[in-house]
């Protein structure tokens with residue numbers, strides 16, 4: 001019986017002369033031993049950094065994403081300040097929709113708002129995958145970044161079909177995702193057409209980033225935790241699996257993350273992730289058990305400090321780092337991260353201290 005490799009095939013980053021071949025992040029993502037436990041933070045670039053706020057002054061979020069000078073500088077800011085083991089490309093999950101003409105904006109403090117929500121088959125015509133020509137600024141930005149980052153890998157990313165569909169169907173952020181779930185059940189044919197289209201959007205956008213030099217990708221299904229395992233398996237998993245399947249050819253590690261996905265970890269792993277992101281609700285050793293119980297082999301995991309702990313003081317944070325590092329050892333690889341994004345009011349000093357402490361505590 002053919003055995004499916006659990007780690008991607010070797011890429012250029014594996015050649016010894018490439019500084020990325022020694023990247024702690026890429027080694028952990030492949031389940032191989034490295035110099036220390038790598039750290040990066042979701043939303044490490046952004047409002048928690050004064051240098052970000054200064055640079056963004058007078059430019060909207062989406063305009064910033066289209067200017068390589070800003071994208072490069074904003075992506076590098078947290079790498080310089082924190083010494084994290086990976087950079088994440090500065091963009092947004094709705095950028096590829098904006099790039100093909102979907103009328104939307106990102107409202108400060110609110111999130112993506114869509115002028116004409118997608119609720120009928122006719123509305124779907126507005127949504128198509130990007131071509132490299134639609135996002136030449138992404139290729140430019142990634143190429144420049146890869147040149148500047150040297151031995152620090154760049155993570156490309158996209159929104160997963162469910163999370164992006166939620167913004168399109170609801171018209172903006174939603175707590176209960178009621179319109180999206182209603183559409184799924186009331187008109188499964190339209191739902192599957194929309195999710196399939198959004199899988200193609202993610203594939204196209206991620207391919208552009210990988211072809212320009214991104215060393216890994218993360219598919220954010222931030223809001224998938226709103227679904228029951230049954231609905232996730234029927235309405236979402238096949239579409240996320242299409243994204244992961246299409247990217248397998250590139251051989252870069254594929255990370256997958258959502259919030260409140262404790263009940264879905266096995267299914268999200270099964271969708272084709274090489275690394276499973278875990279929020280703070282499930283300890284990493286238990287996450288590994290859930291991933292393995294789904295029938296797979298153990299996989300590298302990413303996470304999972306509660307972002308609220310950033311405000312609790314070092315005395316409270318440090319024991320949590322020890323606990324998470326210990327629990328993370330039950331996985332073949334552990335990438336330290338928060339359980340969700342850096343809150344805008346987080347203290348950059350605390351994040352810097354966490355990077356240094358995780359490195360010091362895990363150096364082998």
Ligand SMILES: Cc1c2[nH]c(c1CCC(=O)O)Cc1[nH]c(c(CCC(=O)O)c1C)Cc1[nH]c(c(CCC(=O)O)c1C)Cc1[nH]c(c(C)c1CCC(=O)O)C2
Pocket residue numbers: 041042043044045046047056061088089090091092093094106107108109110111112157163220222341
């Ligand atoms: C759900 C989601 C979105 N965007 C994203 C997700 C998935 C990740 C997650 O679960 O947090 C992904 C994203 N958005 C952004 C990044 C950049 C890279 C990084 O992580 O440092 C990433 C990875 C920049 C951004 N995207 C956004 C900001 C803030 C805008 C600003 O600085 O004015 C940034 C830095 C805007 C945005 N865009 C979105 C939201 C919910 C918001 C926040 C609204 C707000 O609080 O203002 C949609």
